[in-house]
Amino acid sequence: xxxxxxxxxxxxxxxxxxxxxxxxxxxxxxxxxxxxxxxxxxxxxxxxxxxxxxxxxxxxxxxxxxxxxxxxxxxxxxxxxxxxxxxxxxxxxxxx
Amino acid sequence: xxxxxxxxxxxxxxxxxxxxxxxxxxxxxxxxxxxxxxxxxxxxxxxxxxxxxxxxxxxxxxxxxxxxxxxxxxxxxxxxxxxxxxxxxxxxxxxxxxxxxxxxxxxxxxxxxxxxxxxxxxxxxxxxxxxxxxxxxxxxxxxxxxxxxxxxxxxxxxxxxxxxxxxxxxxxxxxxxxxxxxxxxxxxxxxxxxxxxxxxxxxxxxxxxxxxxxxxxxxxxxxxxxxxxxxxxxxxxxxxxxxxxxxxxxxxxxxxxxxxxxxxxxxxxxxxxxxxxxxxxxxxxxxxxxxxxxxxxxxxxxxxxxxxxxxxxxxxxxxxxxxxxxxxxxxxxxxxxxxxxxxxxxxxxxxxxxxxxxxxxxxxxxxxxxxxxxxxxxxxxxxxxxxxxxxxxxxxxxxxxxxxxxxxxxxxxxxxxxxxxxxxxxxxxxxxxxxxxxxxxxxxxxxxxxxxxxxxxxxxxxxxxxxxxxxxxxxxxxxxxxxxxxxxxxxxxxxxxxxxxxxxxxxxxxxxxxxxxxxxxxxxxxxxxxxxxxxxxxxxxxxxxxxxxxxxxxxxxxxxxxxxxxxxxxxxxxxxxxxxxxxxxxxxxxxxxxxxxxxxxxxxxxxxxxxxxxxxxxxxxxxxxxxxxxxxxxxxxxxxxxxxxxxxxxxxxxxxxxxxxxxxxxxxxxxxxxxxxxxxxxxxxxxxxxxxxxxxxxxxxxxxxxxxxxxxxxxxxxxxxx
Numbered sequence: 079x080x081x082x083x084x085x086x087x088x089x090x091x092x093x094x095x096x097x098x099x100x101x102x103x104x105x106x107x108x109x110x111x112x113x114x115x116x117x118x119x120x121x122x123x124x125x126x127x128x129x130x131x132x133x134x135x136x137x138x139x140x141x142x143x144x145x146x147x148x149x150x151x152x153x154x155x156x157x158x159x160x161x162x163x164x165x166x167x168x169x170x171x172x173x174x
Numbered sequence: 175x176x177x178x179x180x181x182x183x184x185x186x187x188x189x190x191x192x193x194x195x196x197x198x199x200x201x202x203x204x205x206x207x208x209x210x211x212x213x214x215x216x217x218x219x220x221x222x223x224x225x226x227x228x229x230x231x232x233x234x235x236x237x238x239x240x241x242x243x244x245x246x247x248x249x250x251x252x253x254x255x256x257x258x259x260x261x262x263x264x265x266x267x268x269x270x271x272x273x274x275x276x277x278x279x280x281x282x283x284x285x286x287x288x289x290x291x292x293x294x295x296x297x298x299x300x301x302x303x304x305x306x307x308x309x310x311x312x313x314x315x316x317x318x319x320x321x322x323x324x325x326x327x328x329x330x331x332x333x334x335x336x337x338x339x340x341x342x343x344x345x346x347x348x349x350x351x352x353x354x355x356x357x358x359x360x361x362x363x364x365x366x367x368x369x370x371x372x373x374x375x376x377x378x379x380x381x382x383x384x385x386x387x388x389x390x391x392x393x394x395x396x397x398x399x400x401x402x403x404x405x406x407x408x409x410x411x412x413x414x415x416x417x418x419x420x421x422x423x424x425x426x427x428x429x430x431x432x433x434x435x436x437x438x439x440x441x442x443x444x445x446x447x448x449x450x451x452x453x454x455x456x457x458x459x460x461x462x463x464x465x466x467x468x469x470x471x472x473x474x475x476x477x478x479x480x481x482x483x484x485x486x487x488x489x490x491x492x493x494x495x496x497x498x499x500x501x502x503x504x505x506x507x508x509x510x511x512x513x514x515x516x517x518x519x520x521x522x523x524x525x526x527x528x529x530x531x532x533x534x535x536x537x538x539x540x541x542x543x544x545x546x547x548x549x550x551x552x553x554x555x556x557x558x559x560x561x562x563x564x565x566x567x568x569x570x571x572x573x574x575x576x577x578x579x580x581x582x583x584x585x586x587x588x589x590x591x592x593x594x595x596x597x598x599x600x601x602x603x604x605x606x607x608x609x610x611x612x613x614x615x616x617x618x619x620x621x622x623x624x625x626x627x628x629x630x631x632x633x634x635x636x637x638x639x640x641x642x643x644x645x646x647x648x649x650x651x652x653x654x655x656x657x658x659x660x661x662x663x664x665x666x667x668x669x670x671x672x673x674x675x676x677x678x679x680x681x682x683x684x685x686x687x688x689x690x691x692x693x694x695x696x697x698x699x700x701x702x703x704x705x706x707x708x709x710x711x712x713x714x715x716x717x718x719x720x721x722x723x724x725x726x727x728x729x730x731x732x733x734x735x736x737x738x739x740x741x742x743x744x745x746x747x748x749x750x751x752x753x754x755x756x757x758x759x760x761x762x763x764x765x766x767x768x769x770x771x772x773x774x775x776x777x778x779x780x781x782x783x784x785x786x787x788x789x790x791x792x793x794x795x796x797x798x799x800x801x802x803x804x805x806x807x808x809x810x811x812x813x814x815x816x817x818x819x820x821x822x823x824x825x826x827x828x829x830x831x832x833x834x835x836x837x838x839x840x841x842x843x844x845x846x847x848x849x850x851x852x853x854x855x856x857x858x859x860x861x862x863x864x865x866x867x868x869x870x871x872x873x874x875x876x877x878x879x880x881x882x883x884x885x886x887x888x889x890x891x892x893x894x895x896x
Contacts, residue, residue: 082459085468088576092475102458109459146470157474159467164458166467172478 089168096154099167101125108164120156124167128160473572480574483523486869487571487855520820520836520868523855526551526569527864528576534565536859539848540590544597546851547571548578550614551865554586556605556636561585566602568614569865579614581621589639595656599623603637609660609670609677626670626677635663635711643717643725645739659717661727665709667737683737683745685712685729714759720766728756734771734781751779751788758801764809765884774798778814778823782888790891794821794832806851809884811873813856815844820858824873825887833873 090098090111097112101121110117132144147158159166244253401407458464477484485492526549534553542548547570554564564586567577589603598615609626613619626632639661658670659682667683687710711730718724723739724746732752735745754775762768767783776796779788797816805811810825814832821832838844838860846859854870 079456079460082465082468085465085472089468089472089475092472092575093479095475100459146474148474155478157471159471161463161467163461164464164467166464166471168471168475170475170478172481 092170094171094173096169096171098169099165101165101167103163112169120167120169121165124156124158124165128158128165132160472576473570476573476575480524483867484571486521486523487853487867489853516872518822518824518834518870518872520822520834520856521871523867523869524574525864525866526574526577527862530577530580531565531567531863534863535861536846536863536865537564537586537588538590539846539857539859539865540592541848541850542592542597543594548614549857549865550590550592550600551859552587552590552602553863554583554588554605556586556588561606564604566590566600566612568600579617579621581612583610584608588636589660591640591642591658593642593656593658594644595642601640601642601658603640603660603662605636607633607635607637607662607664609633609637609640609658611658611672611677624672624677626679629677629679631668631679631681633660633662633664633666633668637662638711638713639715641715641717643722645722659715659725661712661715663711663713663730665711667712667715667727669739681742682739683727683742685710685727685735687731711755713755713757716759716761716769718766719761719763726759726761726769728759728771728773730755732756732773732775734759736783747783747786749781749786749788752777754798757799758803760802760804762804762809762884763806764804765888768884768888770802770804770812772799772802772814776816778802778812780888789888790825790829792823792829792832794835795819800845801847803847803849805849805856807849807854808873810887811870813847813849815847815858817843820844820847820856820868822856822870822873826883829887829891834870836868 086098086109089095097110097116097120099107099112099117099120100109101107101124105121105125107117107121112120127149128144128147131147135142135144144160147160149156149158154169154171157168157170242253243251246252482492531551531553535555536551537554537556538552540550542550549569549571551567551569552564553567555562561584564583566579566581566583566587568579568581570578583602583604584606585608586605587602588605591601593599593601598613600612600614602610602612604610607626609632610622611624612621613623614621637660641659642656643659645655645657658672658677660668660670660679662668665685665687666681667685668679669682670677670679687708710733712727713730714728716726718726725737725739727735727737729735732750732754734749734752734756736747736749737745749771752771752773752775754773756771756773759771760769762770768789769781769783770778771781771788772778776793776798778792778799780790780792781788792814795816795818797818799814799816802812802814805813808824811833812823814821814823818838820834820836820838822834822836823829824833827833836858839862843861844858845861848857848859849855850857854873856868856870857865858868859865
């Protein structure tokens with residue numbers, strides 16, 4: 079547990095990382111470093127996106143599954159590690 | 175008496191009289207709302223009776239018009255009297271009375287035949303008609319009893335006066351009439367409503383949609399009215415085909431039912447439940463997959479940050495981030511810098527460093543044999559007075575900010591080597607003479623899988639180098655057995671084997687002291703007497719790249735001895751030139767006969783195997799050279815460190831001066847150097863715990879065959895001697 083906490087701290091302290099959100103299967107954020115409103119917004123929107131991405135991957139090949147999703151935008155990059163129990167979301171601005 | 179006959183009167187509505195050729199007497203017509211129903215009732219009743227008796231018999235008995243006569247032996251006419259006569263108007267009927275008791279109305283009209291028998295004879299009495307009045311019921315009853323004692327059903331009895339009528343009727347019935355075709359017409363009565371109960375939906379007058387509902391009701395009533403005769407409504411009958419059913423049997427797994435009970439606690443428990451919800455995130459965070467996700471995430475983040483550097487390392491084109499907000503000033507500066515450096519130089523890419531390793535002295539660096547991205551670095555201070563614990567970190571190129579594995583050792587680590595057969599095994603040689611084998615595979619399990627501390631023949635002095643070397647070819651021709659060979663300061667070269675108890679060692683060679691050849695004879699005596707003190711520390715060793723039974727050892731005395739694994743007493747060759755300890759020795763990866771050695775006597779020597787004197791000698795700074803490494807990519811390039819600077823020598827360009835000299839930062843000593851295969855980068859470890867990755871820039875390396883160029887140089891050098 080301490081190691082996990084340490085890793086999260088390290089990730090948070092990396093250059094340009096704006097926030098980390100951990101969401102459970104129901105879409106409820108269980109750990110976050112952003113403010114409440116942003117967290118809820120990210121959690122809801124990303125949940126839908128991941129579902130869509132996952133179904134896309136599986137439609138193309140039913141034996142395949144989504145393991146990682148990166149959304150690069152003008153201002154930042156959202157990285158999502160989906161799993162059946164949780165979503166791990168990190169928002170980073172790499173040019174900082 | 176009126177002539178009476180079976181009267182088939184038409185109903186007041188739609189029906190046609192069906193009896194042709196018979197007297198039909200009109201009857202008074204009354205409204206007969208209920209009579210019709212009575213009729214039907216009667217018909218049912220009478221019909222029921224018919225089932226009991228033969229229809230024909232019945233008809234025979236009933237119809238007075240039938241010319242059937244039953245005569246007994248005496249000739250008396252004992253034709254059974256008809257059960258019923260339909261009298262116009264004044265025949266009371268028992269059933270009528272019966273039914274009248276049921277239905278309150280007394281109005282009825284004469285009849286209606288709804289006979290359904292299509293017989294030649296007249297239809298039956300089933301279409302019985304009902305007399306209207308009730309008055310003659312009693313008389314009828316009497317008659318009934320006489321005529322039809324057998325019947326149980328309250329059939330309308332013929333009135334007593336009906337006998338005469340019957341006679342009359344009989345007279346009229348002739349034989350011809352038998353053959354007459356009697357048309358019996360079946361018609362349908364109108365729908366008779368027996369009971370009308372208006373909808374009992376109680377609507378409160380106050381309800382909002384009462385009006386709407388009432389309107390809809392009215393609309394619907396009108397719709398029903400308009401339905402008849404409306405072209406819009408068409409009645410049609412349809413038939414659906416029912417397919418032949420087919421039985422098919424399937425089997426399913428039994429549905430497992432599990433009883434589960436749960437209790438809903440009180441509010442107190444609800445509060446604690448909310449706390450439990452928080453512990454769930456911990457559970458999630460402890461799972462293996464979450465940790466893996468974290469790992470991937472961290473690497474992705476770091477990859478974002480280090481992307482240009484890693485791309486340069488891997489010799490990929492560096493794509494500029496179109497969205498980056500780098501200021502134009504810095505771009506100008508970098509452009510200027512590029513213009514000026516057209517000479518060979520080391521360009522710093524990044525450094526592996528973290529909080530954990532800051533300030534440690536790096537002693538050894540080694541690449542993994544299978545995964546070229548994995549680097550093992552040993553940190554420690556080799557101080558003979560203080561046995562300080564040291565660190566081994568395994569770094570991955572994918573994350574230069576934090577090591578993948580961290581091992582703590584009790585003593586200063588002096589040497590590392592990854593195994594080739596088991597790529598996850600890392601051999602560690604330590605300052606206190608311990609040799610250990612670590613496994614880097616899993617994060618959580620035990621790391622040290624073998625330790626030489628229990629071995630009786632272990633080294634008691636520092637182990638300066640460990641090497642995995644593939645030795646014998648097994649009989650089956652599989653992978654060659656790998657042996658761990660260590661060189662120690664106690665003068666022994668030992669071969670270690672991993673067995674079930676731990677590590678076991680065999681002495682391969684003992685490094686004997688040899689001072690001058692003149693004193694050899696004296697020394698040899700001493701050797702036999704004092705084996706322990708007659709050994710000279712070995713500082714470095716290297717196995718021949720192709721012939722793994724041959725290896726070179728550099729000793730503290732400055733000798734380089736070529737030994738064979740097979741021969742543990744005698745050396746094959748001794749190369750003597752250095753007069754200070756030989757710090758590092760390495761065979762050339764391209765040319766099998768050539769090796770380099772460096773020593774604390776400020777020199778680097780290039781040797782050829784057959785020649786006992788060095789072919790080339792390099793000196794640049796007046797400082798002890800601690801390490802020398804050939805480049806695995808180019809045959810004429812090697813790197814050397816001498817404490818304050820890193821030198822890259824390119825023999826193509828110059829054999830007198832190093833091509834690139836890179837000064838370390840002030841106060842920092844450079845302690846270790848390592849080339850990386852496949853890229854033009856070199857790693858430099860220093861005393862601050864940083865492993866810096868430099869890229870060799872602007873080295874004009876020839877495209878020609880590597881071996882040839884080195885040979886050419888050596889050849890030309892040799893020829894100078896001759």
